[in-house]
Amino acid sequence: MGIVIYKEPELENPVMVASWPGIGNIGIIAVDTLKNMLGAEELGEIEPWDFFYPKKVLIRNGELKDVEFPTSKFYFKRTGETDLLFFVGEEQPSDGGRTYAEGKKAYQMANLVLDVAQKFGCKRVYTSGAAVAPIHHTARPKVWAVPNTKSLISEVKTYENTMLMSDIEGRGGQGNITGLNGLLLGVARKRGVEAICVMGEIPVYLQGFPLPYPRASKSVLEVLTAALGIEIDLDRIAGFIEQSDSQIEQLYEKFPPEIKEQLDKLKFVSYAQPTEPAPITEEDKKRILEDIDKFFKKEPKED
Amino acid sequence: MDETQAFKVYGKKELQNSSLIVGWSEDAANLGTKVVDYLSKKLGTEEIGEIEPMDFFPLGGVSVENDIAQFPESKFYCSYEKNLVILKSNAPRAEWHRFLNSVLDVAEHYCHVKELYTIGGMVSLSAHTTPRELLAVSNLPGMKNVLGQYHLDRGMDYETPPGQRPTLSSFLLWVAKNRGIPAASLWVPIPFYLVATEDVAACRKVVDFFDKRLSLGIDLRDLDDAAARQNEKLAEIRFSFPEVDSHIKNLESNVALSQEDSEKLAKDIEEYLKRIN
Numbered sequence: 048m049g050i051v052i053y054k055e056p057e058l059e060n061p062v063m064v065a066s067w068p069g070i071g072n073i074g075i076i077a078v079d080t081l082k083n084m085l086g087a088e089e090l091g092e093i094e095p096w097d098f099f100y101p102k103k104v105l106i107r108n109g110e111l112k113d114v115e116f117p118t119s120k121f122y123f124k125r126t127g128e129t130d131l132l133f134f135v136g137e138e139q140p141s142d143g144g145r146t147y148a149e150g151k152k153a154y155q156m157a158n159l160v161l162d163v164a165q166k167f168g169c170k171r172v173y174t175s176g177a178a179v180a181p182i183h184h185t186a187r188p189k190v191w192a193v194p195n196t197k198s199l200i201s202e203v204k205t206y207e208n209t210m211l212m213s214d215i216e217g218r219g220g221q222g223n224i225t226g227l228n229g230l231l232l233g234v235a236r237k238r239g240v241e242a243i244c245v246m247g248e249i250p251v252y253l254q255g256f257p258l259p260y261p262r263a264s265k266s267v268l269e270v271l272t273a274a275l276g277i278e279i280d281l282d283r284i285a286g287f288i289e290q291s292d293s294q295i296e297q298l299y300e301k302f303p304p305e306i307k308e309q310l311d312k313l314k315f316v317s318y319a320q321p322t323e324p325a326p327i328t329e330e331d332k333k334r335i336l337e338d339i340d341k342f343f344k345k346e347p348k349e350d
Numbered sequence: 351m352d353e354t355q356a357f358k359v360y361g362k363k364e365l366q367n368s369s370l371i372v373g374w375s376e377d378a379a380n381l382g383t384k385v386v387d388y389l390s391k392k393l394g395t396e397e398i399g400e401i402e403p404m405d406f407f408p409l410g411g412v413s414v415e416n417d418i419a420q421f422p423e424s425k426f427y428c429s430y431e432k433n434l435v436i437l438k439s440n441a442p443r444a445e446w447h448r449f450l451n452s453v454l455d456v457a458e459h460y461c462h463v464k465e466l467y468t469i470g471g472m473v474s475l476s477a478h479t480t481p482r483e484l485l486a487v488s489n490l491p492g493m494k495n496v497l498g499q500y501h502l503d504r505g506m507d508y509e510t511p512p513g514q515r516p517t518l519s520s521f522l523l524w525v526a527k528n529r530g531i532p533a534a535s536l537w538v539p540i541p542f543y544l545v546a547t548e549d550v551a552a553c554r555k556v557v558d559f560f561d562k563r564l565s566l567g568i569d570l571r572d573l574d575d576a577a578a579r580q581n582e583k584l585a586e587i588r589f590s591f592p593e594v595d596s597h598i599k600n601l602e603s604n605v606a607l608s609q610e611d612s613e614k615l616a617k618d619i620e621e622y623l624k625r626i627n
Binding site: 096097103104105106107108114 | 444445446448485486487488489490491494503504505506507508509510516520521523524527535
């Protein structure tokens with residue numbers, strides 16, 4: 048079980064941005080987009096065979112030529128001031144059948160990723176995922192941010208369109224981040240490395256569908272680029288968002304009218320701590336969320 | 351067993367230049383299990399080792415199948431006389447690479463195997479009256495040449511389609527290739543309506559190959575009789591149920607069935623065979 052490093056670049060004040068697939072692939076789309084738009088170079092990878100079952104076999108003329116595994120790769124980009132180190136995991140290591148990593152393998156992988164982060168001098172790590180929320184798919188998704196140390200709270204509060212757990216009504220600052228996008232925060236905390244997980248909101252009724260949700264990835268990218276002090280042309284994922292919106296609209300049209308009627312009310316619901324008078328009463332809001340919960344039988348959650 | 355070693359070997363002596371046959375459970379028509387059970391019984395093998403399940407299987411309880419509590423097993427059996435080792439194993443659910451390396455550690459260091467084989471059934475749309483074929487995938491060119499004299503189909507081209515995963519046998523072949531151990535996976539296309547029960551003709555096809563390749567000297571008449579009995583049963587059901595007969599006739603004429611008809615045919619045959627067995 049090991050890491051292979053192809054290059055040894057000297058990096059200035061590097062920050063790591065890491066992600067694995069999760070609900071709506073929100074985090075991984077954001078990180079992959081950022082990495083590609085910046086033209087980051089491949090730096091190394093985690094050897095896959097102790098973590099993953101192969102994803103592909105290649106047989107030619109009766110001879111097994113190769114077996115491919117899900118990749119877990121590192122990239123870097125010099126930006127001048129804050130250099131960037133990326134980690135993109137194609138899959139979360141799992142013990143058969145689970146979508147999210149947990150247990151020994153997850154802990155081992157989190158440590159390997161942080162070994163590389165620290166080897167290149169990263170003092171800060173960002174991870175990214177999804178936050179399942181009672182929002183409508185036409186709304187601009189907010190970003191939930193969870194830091195791994197109290198000293199980062201004030202910084203996170205300056206991020207635009209972003210909420211802390213304590214900003215979410217009824218949560219009292221509590222929550223849970225499933226899988227490696229969350230676990231990395233904990234392992235970083237153990238090592239004394241600052242880390243923040245930024246999660247783009249996905250409507251509660253879309254979480255069970257195998258659809259990407261780039262609209263939330265864009266929200267995540269807005270936060271990440273501002274936090275990192277870099278600029279990219281976010282219009283370049285507009286086409287992807289348009290395509291996804293159209294798929295979601297088609298799906299939405301297939302929902303039974305009574306469900307759609309309930310979901311449409313989400314356009315008027317805010318579950319964040321109210322800062323101004325809401326367009327509907329608290330009682331209405333409670334009833335709408337209860338009704339939707341009944342349809343989807345899920346609690347709001349994060350990944 | 352040292353702390354990092356996941357296996358125990360308690361055979362009375364080491365082997366030299368032996369062959370290893372691996373049969374996985376939960377295979378199409380249970381072909382792997384049927385073949386290794388048959389060989390074990392015929393050759394009077396003895397248990398020589400096992401891989402401990404702790405790191406490779408979820409052990410939060412036991413599953414119950416046909417009223418009996420199950421437990422994952424990965425056991426090695428040996429016929430010293432035939433210089434043959436058999437691994438009968440459930441497919442691991444975690445730490446696959448380590449598991450397969452443990453298999454190869456036993457094969458390489460205790461059995462000094464010269465070659466290894468895996469067995470697998472492939473779901474086929476052909477009828478049971480079509481003679482069974484044996485396909486082979488090798489992991490090294492030398493192994494492919496060795497198999498040349500046994501009339502196997504050795505020209506398979508395949509790439510795992512999106513959304514699917516390679517078989518454990520392919521994974522084992524790859525690990526063996528990296529360790530320089532010649533290996534081949536053997537595949538028999540099994541009529542889809544026999545996948546949930548058994549396919550004696552497929553079993554016979556594989557055993558016949560091993561008999562020739564490894565000079566086992568097995569009398570296959572019992573398998574011939576069992577295959578004939580299965581064919582008789584299938585003939586009975588065709589006679590009793592015209593719809594089944596019509597579907598099988600279509601398959602014999604290379605006419606594809608609808609999904610609904612295929613499912614019904616498989617269900618009818620499974621139920622009938624279970625009832626009369």
